[in-house]
Amino acid sequence: MKILMVCLGNICRSPLAEGILKQKVFENGLDWHVDSAGTSGYHAGELPDPRSIDVANKHGLDITDQKSRQFLSRDLDQFDVIYAMDTSNYRNILRLAQTPEEEAKVEIIMNMSRPGINQIVPDPYYGNDGFENVYQMLDEACDAIIEKYK
Numbered sequence: 001m002k003i004l005m006v007c008l009g010n011i012c013r014s015p016l017a018e019g020i021l022k023q024k025v026f027e028n029g030l031d032w033h034v035d036s037a038g039t040s041g042y043h044a045g046e047l048p049d050p051r052s053i054d055v056a057n058k059h060g061l062d063i064t065d066q067k068s069r070q071f072l073s074r075d076l077d078q079f080d081v082i083y084a085m086d087t088s089n090y091r092n093i094l095r096l097a098q099t100p101e102e103e104a105k106v107e108i109i110m111n112m113s114r115p116g117i118n119q120i121v122p123d124p125y126y127g128n129d130g131f132e133n134v135y136q137m138l139d140e141a142c143d144a145i146i147e148k149y150k
């Protein structure tokens with residue numbers, strides 16, 4: 001499996017999603033490739049937001065090996081599943097899809113554990129207290145991803 005996590009900046013939500021899923025992939029002895037990207041290039045080349053690094057650390061994860069990068073249309077070819085954190089990311093990714101097969105790879109991540117309701121992972125960038133909630137939501141969704149594809 002090749003799985004890509006996508007948010008807007010690739011510094012808050014999708015780096016956490018990448019780190020959480022990579023840890024579960026490791027714990028389950030799976031041979032998956034997990035990466036993340038942002039629909040914008042605003043923060044390309046940057047480390048994850050310090051608040052994401054802190055909440056990851058609190059849960060025993062180190063995400064400081066990650067660097068923000070922009071989502072590319074070829075990611076739709078190269079990955080098996082692409083998880084959007086919210087509906088805006090979802091629409092922006094779908095806009096770049098060139099075939100029905102590519103469109104079918106894109107899903108809103110919370111539909112994995114809370115199917116059919118298109119719940120979003122709220123953007124925590126402008127607040128200060130959203131990061132633990134984001135972590136808990138992504139931890140739940142990543143458990144469901146492991147169960148579905150392992």
Ligand code: 4NP
Pocket residue numbers: 007008009010011012013014038042043123124125
């Ligand atoms: P993310 O959060 O999409 O979870 O990485 C954001 C990061 C940066 C900005 C917005 C959201 N920004 O506008 O710079």
